[in-house]
Amino acid sequence: MRRGPVVSAAIAAAVLAVDQATKVAVRAAMPTPGASVPVFGDLVRLTFTQNDGAAWGLLPGGRVWFIIVSFAAVCVIAGYLIRRRPQNAWLVVALGLVAAGALGNAIDRAYFGWVTDFIQIPFDFPVFNVADASVVVGVGMLVWWLLFGPAPADGEIASSGPAEGR
Numbered sequence: 001m002r003r004g005p006v007v008s009a010a011i012a013a014a015v016l017a018v019d020q021a022t023k024v025a026v027r028a029a030m031p032t033p034g035a036s037v038p039v040f041g042d043l044v045r046l047t048f049t050q051n052d053g054a055a056w057g058l059l060p061g062g063r064v065w066f067i068i069v070s071f072a073a074v075c076v077i078a079g080y081l082i083r084r085r086p087q088n089a090w091l092v093v094a095l096g097l098v099a100a101g102a103l104g105n106a107i108d109r110a111y112f113g114w115v116t117d118f119i120q121i122p123f124d125f126p127v128f129n130v131a132d133a134s135v136v137v138g139v140g141m142l143v144w145w146l147l148f149g150p151a152p153a154d155g156e157i158a159s160s161g162p163a164e165g166r
Contacts, residue, residue: 004092005081011096012103019104019130023116030118042122049127050114063109070106074099090145097138104131 026048030037036047053060077099086092108115108131117127 002085002087004085004087008077008081008086008092008096008099011093012100015097015100015130015134016104019100019134020107022118022130023104023108026118027116036120045120046118047120047127049117050112051117051127052114055126055132063113067106067109070102070109073102074106088145090141094138094141094145097134097141099138101131101133101135101138104129104134 026046030046030048033048033050036045038045052063054062054066077095080086081095086095105115115129115131117129117132119129119133120127
């Protein structure tokens with residue numbers, strides 16, 4: 001059985017659940033945007049922000065555009081998974097992470113009009129959330145996969161069928 005698309009969907013569902021649960025918890029515990037508490041001293045803080053833009057607050061007010069782009073990305077990923085049924089573990093995980101991140105922030109934008117961000121690290125890095133991290137890691141994995149090819153055969157999810165190439 002070729003399980004790649006199922007595994008990718010399961011990863012997306014799990015990451016989406018964690019993303020939404022953490023955002024609900026932050027909004028419940030910190031009802032005022034700007035509230036901040038240390039988690040690991042100065043290394044990590046929980047800081048509640050409402051971001052109506054893209055990464056780093058770029059393009060504020062693009063709510064509808066961002067929702068459309070997010071759902072388009074998820075549709076492209078779903079179409080690829082259904083048509084190609086990739087089995088390469090690296091690719092399957094990467095696509096699940098990107099889909100989860102896109103959906104997580106799209107849900108916030110559709111429901112609130114902004115994205116709940118709450119993870120703050122030092123060095124003036126922007127406040128982010130689980131969905132943001134999921135997209136960054138997933139896209140990084142995709143770039144790696146595109147540059148260096150598929151993972152070795154022992155990284156395959158299913159042993160049936162030929163190994164997936166580029």
